[in-house]
Amino acid sequence: MSVDLDVRDVWKSYPRHGGGVLPVLEGISFTVSRHELVALVGPSGCGKSTLLDLLAGFQRPDRGSILFGGEAVADPSPKGILITQSGSVFPWISARRNLTFVMNGIPAEEKARRASHYLELVGLQEFASAFPYQLSGGMVQRLELARALVVKPDALYMDEPFGSLDALTRLRMRQELLQIRRDEPQTTVLVTHDVDEAIALADRIFVLSERPMRIKQVIEVDIEHPRSMADPRAVAFKDFILHQLGVIED
Numbered sequence: 001m002s003v004d005l006d007v008r009d010v011w012k013s014y015p016r017h018g019g020g021v022l023p024v025l026e027g028i029s030f031t032v033s034r035h036e037l038v039a040l041v042g043p044s045g046c047g048k049s050t051l052l053d054l055l056a057g058f059q060r061p062d063r064g065s066i067l068f069g070g071e072a073v074a075d076p077s078p079k080g081i082l083i084t085q086s087g088s089v090f091p092w093i094s095a096r097r098n099l100t101f102v103m104n105g106i107p108a109e110e111k112a113r114r115a116s117h118y119l120e121l122v123g124l125q126e127f128a129s130a131f132p133y134q135l136s137g138g139m140v141q142r143l144e145l146a147r148a149l150v151v152k153p154d155a156l157y158m159d160e161p162f163g164s165l166d167a168l169t170r171l172r173m174r175q176e177l178l179q180i181r182r183d184e185p186q187t188t189v190l191v192t193h194d195v196d197e198a199i200a201l202a203d204r205i206f207v208l209s210e211r212p213m214r215i216k217q218v219i220e221v222d223i224e225h226p227r228s229m230a231d232p233r234a235v236a237f238k239d240f241i242l243h244q245l246g247v248i249e250d
């Protein structure tokens, strides 16, 4: 498979409150293949959101390079869409308008067609004219996803997209994401604290260290879909990852 995302020796630090610098990334390198889904799991504050910001062009590395499709990522672009931890749909416009709003330079008819297509894909066709406050948490999350997909990005960067949802809705969102990936796959980097979610969705899982972030382990999840968490391979991966994260000890 061809490489889409090529991260080479990326360094990033922030000014530390009260002086000095806070090193977050110290020489991170990895690649993500076309249409692959890589899940990042690691401790809070290790630099996952910072890394996604860099991948999506919202920040620049201090050193090193980030290439997508062979080109340097310099600014945010519709090629790689970031779904943030806090969400970013506009509360004052309808679901449909949230989608058409982000499609710039596209004829009105095509905008309308695409908005309908993606609202349907995430099961919100009946709520096209609803405002975000009239939607449930899971529906808002699906609207976030539709709004990212509607610009037909090559890459999706998802930062805990289902983090605020209840367990059942999370399970449903997993299935929906897998379904969407079957129909319209994107190269995806998914940050999650949920090890089951990583195992259910990812082609590879990167287990990250405390800050400054290192990739401690790379796990190939070579289990066919649909995956059962009761599969002995899934159970073994989970045990291994939780050990790596220091959540369970021998």
Ligand SMILES: Nc1ncnc2c1ncn2[C@@H]1O[C@H](COP(=O)(O)OP(=O)(O)OP(=O)(O)O)[C@@H](O)[C@H]1O
Pocket: 014, 015, 022, 024, 043, 044, 045, 046, 047, 048, 049, 050, 051, 211
């Ligand atoms: N804009 C900023 N200015 C200064 N420090 C920052 C900034 N953004 C993040 N940090 C610091 O960088 C470190 C990494 O933050 P980041 O948000 O990338 O972590 P994270 O892995 O996404 O954490 P979480 O799992 O809690 O979301 C933290 O110590 C944080 O305080």
Ligand SMILES: [Mg+2]
Pocket: 048, 049, 050, 085, 159
């Ligand atoms: Mg974060």
